Amino acid sequence: MLRLLVLFLTLFIYGNASARKFTIGKNGTVVSIKDALKIAAEGDEIQLLPGIYAEGEIVIDKRIILSGTNESILDGGHSASVLLIRSNGVTIRGITIQNCGYSDIREFAGIRLENVNRCIIEGNKLFNNYFGIYLANSHHCRILNNRVEGLAKTETSSGNGIHLWKSEYNLLVGNHVSGHRDGIYFEFVKHSSVISNFSEKNLRYGLHFMFSDDDSYRYNIFRNNGSGVAVMYTRHVNMDHNRFEYNWGSAAYGLLLKEISYSRINNNIFFTNTTGLYMEGSNQTIVENNDFVKNGWGLRILGDCFDDTIRSNNFRGNTFDVATNAVRSMNVFNSNYWDQYSGYDLNHDRIGDVPYHPVSLYSKITEESPFALMLLHSFFVNLMDQAEKVVPTITPEAFKDDSPLMKPLRNDTY
Amino acid sequence: MRKVLKYVIYDVFRSKMLIGYTLLLFAMCSGMYYLGSGDSKTTVSLLHIVLLVVPLISIIFGTIHYYNSREFIELLMAQPIRRRRILLGEYFGITFSLSVALLIGLGVPIALWDFSESSLILLLVGVLLTFIFTALAFLASVRSADKARGIGSALLLWFYFSVIYDALVLWLLSSFSDYPLEKPVLILTAFNPIDLGRVMVLLKLDTSALMGYTGALYLDFFGSGAGILYSLALLLVWLILPLIFSVKIFAKKDM
Numbered sequence: 092m093l094r095l096l097v098l099f100l101t102l103f104i105y106g107n108a109s110a111r112k113f114t115i116g117k118n119g120t121v122v123s124i125k126d127a128l129k130i131a132a133e134g135d136e137i138q139l140l141p142g143i144y145a146e147g148e149i150v151i152d153k154r155i156i157l158s159g160t161n162e163s164i165l166d167g168g169h170s171a172s173v174l175l176i177r178s179n180g181v182t183i184r185g186i187t188i189q190n191c192g193y194s195d196i197r198e199f200a201g202i203r204l205e206n207v208n209r210c211i212i213e214g215n216k217l218f219n220n221y222f223g224i225y226l227a228n229s230h231h232c233r234i235l236n237n238r239v240e241g242l243a244k245t246e247t248s249s250g251n252g253i254h255l256w257k258s259e260y261n262l263l264v265g266n267h268v269s270g271h272r273d274g275i276y277f278e279f280v281k282h283s284s285v286i287s288n289f290s291e292k293n294l295r296y297g298l299h300f301m302f303s304d305d306d307s308y309r310y311n312i313f314r315n316n317g318s319g320v321a322v323m324y325t326r327h328v329n330m331d332h333n334r335f336e337y338n339w340g341s342a343a344y345g346l347l348l349k350e351i352s353y354s355r356i357n358n359n360i361f362f363t364n365t366t367g368l369y370m371e372g373s374n375q376t377i378v379e380n381n382d383f384v385k386n387g388w389g390l391r392i393l394g395d396c397f398d399d400t401i402r403s404n405n406f407r408g409n410t411f412d413v414a415t416n417a418v419r420s421m422n423v424f425n426s427n428y429w430d431q432y433s434g435y436d437l438n439h440d441r442i443g444d445v446p447y448h449p450v451s452l453y454s455k456i457t458e459e460s461p462f463a464l465m466l467l468h469s470f471f472v473n474l475m476d477q478a479e480k481v482v483p484t485i486t487p488e489a490f491k492d493d494s495p496l497m498k499p500l501r502n503d504t505y
Numbered sequence: 506m507r508k509v510l511k512y513v514i515y516d517v518f519r520s521k522m523l524i525g526y527t528l529l530l531f532a533m534c535s536g537m538y539y540l541g542s543g544d545s546k547t548t549v550s551l552l553h554i555v556l557l558v559v560p561l562i563s564i565i566f567g568t569i570h571y572y573n574s575r576e577f578i579e580l581l582m583a584q585p586i587r588r589r590r591i592l593l594g595e596y597f598g599i600t601f602s603l604s605v606a607l608l609i610g611l612g613v614p615i616a617l618w619d620f621s622e623s624s625l626i627l628l629l630v631g632v633l634l635t636f637i638f639t640a641l642a643f644l645a646s647v648r649s650a651d652k653a654r655g656i657g658s659a660l661l662l663w664f665y666f667s668v669i670y671d672a673l674v675l676w677l678l679s680s681f682s683d684y685p686l687e688k689p690v691l692i693l694t695a696f697n698p699i700d701l702g703r704v705m706v707l708l709k710l711d712t713s714a715l716m717g718y719t720g721a722l723y724l725d726f727f728g729s730g731a732g733i734l735y736s737l738a739l740l741l742v743w744l745i746l747p748l749i750f751s752v753k754i755f756a757k758k759d760m
Contacts, residue, residue: 341717365714385546387715408546410715456675460682463675464716465690465723468549469703470557471671 116140124149124157124165131155139163139186148172154180159187161216167191172203173220182211189218198250200225201239204232212237222250223271226258234263241270243294251276252293255283263288273299274316281305290314296321297338308333310505319344319364328354332505336362345386348373357381360504366391367409374398380502383407388414388454397421405499406430406449413449413490416458420489424449428496433480436497447495450486452479506590509581513598517570523606526562530554530610538618545710548623552706555611555631556699560638561663563603567642568659570599572652579760592755596643596748603635623709630702633740637698638663640747647755670697687722694723698743705736 112135113120113127119140121127127137131153139159148171151157157174164187167173171192174183188201200222204210206229213235217223223239226232234253243249252268254276255261261283267290268274274290277283277300285308290297297313298320300306307329313320319338322328328351335345345364346356350372357379361367367386368378371393378401383389389409390401394417401422406412407430426442427449434443453472457463466472479486517523533554541547574595581591611631615624645659674693678686694700707713708728713720727736 339711339714341714341721343714387712410712456679460679461717462678462682462686462690462719464719465678465694465700465704466671466675467712467716468552468707469671469700470553471668471675473553474668 110134110136112136112138114138114140115144116142128153128155139165148175150175150177151181152177154178156182156184157186158182158184160185161187163187164189167199167201167220169193171197172199172201172225174202176202176204176207176210179208180210181207182213183215184211185214187216187218189220191220191222193221193248198222198225198254200250200254203227204229208232211235216240220250222254223252223268224254225250226255226261228257230259230261232258232261234261234266236265237267239266239268239271241272241293243271246272246294249294251299252290255280259283262286268297269293273297274313276300277303277306279303284309286310288312291316293317297335298322300325304328307331312336312505313338313345315339316343318342319347321347321349322351323347323349325351326353330359331355331357332503333359334362334505335359335364335367338364340365344369347371348376351376355379358502358504360384361386361389370396370399372396376400377402379403380500380504381405382502382504383409383412385409387411390449391415392422393417399423400425402426403500403502404428405502407499411451411454414454414458415450415487415490417490418487420487420491424490424492426494426496427492428499429492430499432495432497434495441497443495443497446491446493448480448483448486448488448491450490451476452486455486506586506594509586509591509594510598510601513574513595514602516574517599517602522566523602526566526603527606527610530558530607531614533558534611534614535617538614545623545712547619548621548627548706548710549712551611551624552627552703555627555634556703557667559607559631559634560667560699563635563638564642564645564659564663565656566603567599567639568646568656571595571643571646572655582760588756589752592643592647592752593748596639600636600639603639604632607631607635623706626709627706630705633737633744634698634702637740637743637747640744640751643751644747644754647751647758666697666699671700674700690719690722691726695739698740701736701739701743705733 115121115124115127123146125146133154136156141160141162143164143166145166145168165173167190169190169192173188173191191201192199201217201220202212203225205227208231210232212224215237217239219242224234239252249272251273252271257279259281263285264287266288269292271293272295274293274297280303283306287310289312291314293316295317297316301323303325305327310332312334315337320335338345343365345361345367347369352374354376359381361383364386366388367383369391372395374397376399381404383406385408388411389406391414399422401424403426405428412429429447432443432447434445436443453476534551537547537550612628641662642659646655649655694704704723708724726732
């Protein structure tokens, strides 16, 4: 072990001593980046002085560091990808990258990584690119504190902010993504973490992932995206301490789950979404300690979900707490706080003595015939809901919380 | 007509009921703003109040006033005044007073707390509902000489528009949910002034996103400038038709 450490240190020091540094620009040692890349050796640093560099597609096939200030602008001139990384261990730091090409066939990106390991993309600004940062079959990379901004107009003509395909063990921290099709997109991505990112005003989803098992999403904010966040066909996902907010529109969701299993969704805030959490075909998933506040539908859980546990959540100010098309409930609700609960607590154990039925009659009817929504907020509908609450006859009897809380929980949310 | 109008307004403003109505509206609305969060949820709560209380009070107040001033109306008939003018004078006297009550009771809290487009539409809907349901009250009153019967049928009208109609609509929509219901939904809305008013206000609120496809349909139809004019025109039809009928009946009526 010690010998290994010594070897490592020697290599480290040796590597550092031999690394050269090129400055690029009018007053630099080399004029163009491509020339510098030709003469650079592994481990060298290429530093961009402030200025605009329009050199077309730049292919990095050596383990170098490319750095600059935010005034160092790489302009792709709308032709192809701006930076194409094909070597392991490349670091791209503090550069502004803009105007990559658009193609219907190829997925050009501001920074595109292909089949590489251990790259670091840190503190860059990406502006008006088709795809922002694109990882294809790349592993152990870190995408840190980048600002990715697109000018997407239609879903078909725009790409994703940070796009990962078939990549493992990657880390995304502190990025800010806006104005793309999907803010962050994962497909076949395993063992990766998405932490403290901010994804807003994207056309479709703030976060979109499919077939990406064993990932975790923590402390992110997904705000005001076209249709919220969608996660599909995935197992073993942890989503905690996120904020899903202001995803408002006739087909918008705070968080949409489709075929998600063995996952945990805890300590999140769902605030002002048309549908806070939408669950379709999800099973063995635990939804715990979340706050559902001021949503149209707090939770929509379809009949093909089973063995899910919904416990210790707060439901406050939602138009409909829970909607379902199911007749029987194969999921467990317990110990949630429901602000529309009107029961009592005789023995003062802070648990209501009568069960709460979160599915209102009207929400059941509208689930079956959506046109009945024309009567939203009408006197008759309110009357009917109250009557049903007193004597439940039509709403699914099994959909109930046997131990509703009298006071809201103080959930540890972000 | 102007003299009749003046006298009716003078008469109505002296009644305690109008003052009570104003105070009730004011207390409920300012209470909503005071306790509520002051966003669109509060407007929705106010919408509930306006859609329930305004038609009810208008229709009850209209009928009661008509029957109570029967002797005065008979006295006026002995004078050289056209019958149409007498009835219209009574009608506009009442609607004017009730609208003033509404503008104070609802308008002042709105102006104080939430002066927005949706609240103004709500106020407009409230005024229109006052006019419509007073017209319906007059229609019910001129048709029957018996006071109890008149009030009864007026109440039935209110109950029909507030509850029965929506129940029928819900039944229709859920039994025919397999059919394309785009057009029927729009037509069904037009046939009830309360529903029409509710949709007009909801479309101005972000709550309309909850209505999903139906909301998009409504927004497409009622949401544009032409759509608002169209729904206003529909509400005016709801006002004018009962009024014309009651004037016609009143003109030929054997007192």
